[in-house]
Amino acid sequence: MTDQIKINVNGSEIISEPDQLIIEACEDSGIHIPRFCWHKRMDPVGMCRMCLVEIETPRGKALVPSCTTKVSEDLVVDTESDVVKKAQEGVLEFLLINHPLDCPVCDKAGECPLQDQTMAYGPGESRFVEDKRHFEKPIPISEIILLDRERCILCARCTRFSDEISGDPLIEFIQRGNKTQVNTFPDEPFRSYFSGNTVQICPVGALTSSSYRFKARPWDLKKVSSTSNCSSVGCSVELNVSQNKMLRILGEDNEYTNQGWLSDKGRYNFEYLHSEKRIQSPLLVNNPSKELSVNESMEIIGDQIHTDIDTNISFIIGHNSTNEEYFALNSFINSLNENKQETSIQDLNVYISDDYLHEGYFDDSYSLGQIKDLDSADTIILWSQDIKDNLPTLYLRIKQAVKKGKKLIIFGHTNTAMKNLSEEYFGEEVVSKNFEFNIEISDIPNLSRLINGKEVLAIVGKSSPIQNMEPVSKLINHLNKNSNLKILNCFAKGNTFGAFQNLDLVKGINDFVDEFDNSRKNLIFTIGSNPVNNSVYSQKIKNHLISADYVVALDLFKNETTELADIILPTTSFTEKEGTFTNLEMRTLMQNKILPAPGLSLNEWEYWAMLLGKIGLEQSYDSEIQLNSLLCEGYTNKDNLPSFDNLNKPSNLDGIMNSKPIKIETKNNRLENLEILFVHRLYGDTSSQINSPSISMLGSERFIEMNSATFYGSYMLISNVVTLSQDDNSIQVNVNINDSLPDNLLVIPINRRGFQNLDPEKKVELEVARSREQLSVS
Amino acid sequence: MSWEKELVEKANEIIELYPEKRSALGPLLYLAQEKDGHISNDSIVEISNLIGITEVQVKSVASFYSMYKEEQTGKYLLSVCKSISCEINDSRSVINSVKDFTGLENYETDTDKVFTFEEVECIGACGGAPAVQVNYETVEGLTPEKSIQMCEWLKEERPNVIVAEELQDKFGGIKSFDWAIKDNTGSSYSVPGFQNIGTAKEKSK
Numbered sequence A: 001m002t003d004q005i006k007i008n009v010n011g012s013e014i015i016s017e018p019d020q021l022i023i024e025a026c027e028d029s030g031i032h033i034p035r036f037c038w039h040k041r042m043d044p045v046g047m048c049r050m051c052l053v054e055i056e057t058p059r060g061k062a063l064v065p066s067c068t069t070k071v072s073e074d075l076v077v078d079t080e081s082d083v084v085k086k087a088q089e090g091v092l093e094f095l096l097i098n099h100p101l102d103c104p105v106c107d108k109a110g111e112c113p114l115q116d117q118t119m120a121y122g123p124g125e126s127r128f129v130e131d132k133r134h135f136e137k138p139i140p141i142s143e144i145i146l147l148d149r150e151r152c153i154l155c156a157r158c159t160r161f162s163d164e165i166s167g168d169p170l171i172e173f174i175q176r177g178n179k180t181q182v183n184t185f186p187d188e189p190f191r192s193y194f195s196g197n198t199v200q201i202c203p204v205g206a207l208t209s210s211s212y213r214f215k216a217r218p219w220d221l222k223k224v225s226s227t228s229n230c231s232s233v234g235c236s237v238e239l240n241v242s243q244n245k246m247l248r249i250l251g252e253d254n255e256y257t258n259q260g261w262l263s264d265k266g267r268y269n270f271e272y273l274h275s276e277k278r279i280q281s282p283l284l285v286n287n288p289s290k291e292l293s294v295n296e297s298m299e300i301i302g303d304q305i306h307t308d309i310d311t312n313i314s315f316i317i318g319h320n321s322t323n324e325e326y327f328a329l330n331s332f333i334n335s336l337n338e339n340k341q342e343t344s345i346q347d348l349n350v351y352i353s354d355d356y357l358h359e360g361y362f363d364d365s366y367s368l369g370q371i372k373d374l375d376s377a378d379t380i381i382l383w384s385q386d387i388k389d390n391l392p393t394l395y396l397r398i399k400q401a402v403k404k405g406k407k408l409i410i411f412g413h414t415n416t417a418m419k420n421l422s423e424e425y426f427g428e429e430v431v432s433k434n435f436e437f438n439i440e441i442s443d444i445p446n447l448s449r450l451i452n453g454k455e456v457l458a459i460v461g462k463s464s465p466i467q468n469m470e471p472v473s474k475l476i477n478h479l480n481k482n483s484n485l486k487i488l489n490c491f492a493k494g495n496t497f498g499a500f501q502n503l504d505l506v507k508g509i510n511d512f513v514d515e516f517d518n519s520r521k522n523l524i525f526t527i528g529s530n531p532v533n534n535s536v537y538s539q540k541i542k543n544h545l546i547s548a549d550y551v552v553a554l555d556l557f558k559n560e561t562t563e564l565a566d567i568i569l570p571t572t573s574f575t576e577k578e579g580t581f582t583n584l585e586m587r588t589l590m591q592n593k594i595l596p597a598p599g600l601s602l603n604e605w606e607y608w609a610m611l612l613g614k615i616g617l618e619q620s621y622d623s624e625i626q627l628n629s630l631l632c633e634g635y636t637n638k639d640n641l642p643s644f645d646n647l648n649k650p651s652n653l654d655g656i657m658n659s660k661p662i663k664i665e666t667k668n669n670r671l672e673n674l675e676i677l678f679v680h681r682l683y684g685d686t687s688s689q690i691n692s693p694s695i696s697m698l699g700s701e702r703f704i705e706m707n708s709a710t711f712y713g714s715y716m717l718i719s720n721v722v723t724l725s726q727d728d729n730s731i732q733v734n735v736n737i738n739d740s741l742p743d744n745l746l747v748i749p750i751n752r753r754g755f756q757n758l759d760p761e762k763k764v765e766l767e768v769a770r771s772r773e774q775l776s777v778s
Numbered sequence B: 001m002s003w004e005k006e007l008v009e010k011a012n013e014i015i016e017l018y019p020e021k022r023s024a025l026g027p028l029l030y031l032a033q034e035k036d037g038h039i040s041n042d043s044i045v046e047i048s049n050l051i052g053i054t055e056v057q058v059k060s061v062a063s064f065y066s067m068y069k070e071e072q073t074g075k076y077l078l079s080v081c082k083s084i085s086c087e088i089n090d091s092r093s094v095i096n097s098v099k100d101f102t103g104l105e106n107y108e109t110d111t112d113k114v115f116t117f118e119e120v121e122c123i124g125a126c127g128g129a130p131a132v133q134v135n136y137e138t139v140e141g142l143t144p145e146k147s148i149q150m151c152e153w154l155k156e157e158r159p160n161v162i163v164a165e166e167l168q169d170k171f172g173g174i175k176s177f178d179w180a181i182k183d184n185t186g187s188s189y190s191v192p193g194f195q196n197i198g199t200a201k202e203k204s205k
């Protein structure tokens, strides 16, 4: 730590870090300086001049922007002098010259920095009587974002965000002087995974989102902090509700995780909560579909568990349950295990519905890393599925780390979207299409220079659902030997780590496919998971579910999986339950309840508790609070338990690091020659997204990727619209060329409609789709 | 691809001159301007691919500077100075006569795409005020009459390359000073003649 320094602000002494900006140093000491363009997570630009302060210089007092001036020892700052006030009034008077002052119809009114600062620091009246500048009022700049250029004060927060933070500068200032405006290039909309952040940081109502426009006034909103399920980063969010309706999700600045940012999926994927299609009561699926009371449904399922036929019970879990719910499931399973004799239950297994499960690097020979290690490592190693699509806010953190000079090394054929950030991208020369090494690790060019003796953070997981993990383990061991290695196990989905921590044993969905034993009676529970969609094993899982004797689905919506169930139990989503969430660095965070559960929906744990009762077994809890304190008993480090009480302490709002031993068992799977690389895109056809109208269209485009050699050479395509077929399936898709891919590898998004039936082990045919003219001729 | 192979090659040569590809943006915009008489969206796409920045970033620069034209210019861009030295020397009458002759208002182009007229700020020829540029080739010491003659000459002769010295000989008056280097090249469209990026043209005669 470098020494702190003293500065004098408004006559009192404050302590500051040496390299801080005046505005930051003041902020840390509780002195607020008004600002529009400065944002603590972005580089300063000094655009708006709202933050002018007076400092003493050898040539007398001078007005300087506090957002671009650094502190120095004994600096004397005045943030409230008459000169400063005059400057602030002047800046605001100018900013308002062209501002339409349409606050009564503006969504930002009530939480608008321009409005608030005009009240606090403005001149009170304007001398401007001329015509204001006019622009067409709001223009859509993407499917989900609208821009009102008249309201814009040209602070460049949005344009800087898109360049500096998210790295997709699709909006920029166009024109000059009075005509300056933010805009996109024609036909090149602001399609960014992170566009919603610009709406949140715009200091006026210039940028608005289609989902929140004209929905509410800020003072009518009920707000609570929570944790997003969007990925295993566990982004801190603020939920905004009015009249029991979720209207908006905002990013909260959690230093350790999302630092204020969210992906658009994390931000806008909430309208489904209020969809009419939510299941409201237990349902008998067939014969014919019939609504049941909760009690009736429990009787029926209880009878299925309590029979005298030898039964295997499988639980296929998703990633949206809370730690408390996983814990309750675990104790449910344990109670059944202990009472096997009376119930004729043979095998009980938990499978997680995630194609990317592997056993992970959790044992004591490895030290586990945290996200913040990105900022202290010398080198970042990435071997995993696409980070930008699956852990979008982690991508932002990696991008920041690279900006600060950290070296990024990417292995394999995923993460091509991050190639431009990388120091080394080890594609085909190093890693084969099957994700095995083509050369000895010690021969990989430049690797030793970047890792030997260095601080290395490795973000590792499966890149492809079908992949031998041995090469990755070999790499990890090499790194462990030669560098100071920390590992971030990359399982991308929601509360996957909560499942690992609270279930004694978790297996993979491929293991379910293999282990399914038709000779026994099979009772299957699917819990917030839809394995018949989104998995490379979809087809096989479907067949198993069809041949199973009884299937119970716990879910919010009817979907491809619940269709095959015998009974559906309606459950609650994040926002409708209280609980904890554990992120990929084992940080436990709070998820708070702000909405009532719809209809007869219950939390998963309530079902487990009732079922135990039905088969005459005891359960030791009847609330989330009790579950939470029970699960806390399992932590060996007792100093910092992630209990509700602890997590609600102001010092712990950013989460608590603590962990339990993790046990994952799954078979390694490999293919001799991988031709299709299945990937998950950020947007897809999950029930939640399909039922969120504002973003549902974002997951509908069907496209595949290949390199140009494959496009022109192997498939000899002449158009980007092709028909993809395998056996009886055929789908029309667009082809995107991606020259970072090796020859003859097709990248196919498994979470988009129409791709689930493809078999990764078989070849697909591609044929140019017939043009409209041809069709009309024939 | 809207750019011919030759133009792409030329662009790549220019890009080579800079340590960062994106630094070549300015000159490449001139190539685009010389190609179409304005910066077309097709050219913007081309440039964005060549130097690896997004289209809107190219557009941002292209729309910021007034010498990059968003609208197509005529064969001859007439930039008449309206700044102080010229104003004192009666540039108003020069402006008016050019406007009368061409029938154009500021930033307008005629239907035949022969002339584009603009009033501009100081073009650095104050010593020879009032001054005018034709395709950025400067003539000094103009009178209203001479400026009309010049326009007539341009309209009838339709020279492909405009060279400052020739204009000065034919229509100019007082000159600020003699340029140190004798400059025999000119420009052929609404782009300044720069030797290093190849927009300077030799007059064939």
Ligand code: SF4
Pocket: A151, A152, A153, A154, A155, A156, A157, A158, A159, A182, A198, A201, A202, A203, A204, A206, A207
């Ligand atoms: S749209 Fe908003 S964030 Fe962007 S420049 Fe204008 S005021 Fe700033």
Ligand code: FES
Pocket: A034, A035, A036, A037, A038, A045, A046, A047, A048, A049, A050, A051, A052, A065, A066, A067, A068
């Ligand atoms: S906040 Fe300092 S200039 Fe805008």
Ligand code: FES
Pocket: B081, B082, B083, B084, B085, B086, B087, B121, B122, B123, B124, B125, B126, B129, B130, B131
């Ligand atoms: S004022 Fe006209 S050239 Fe300087």
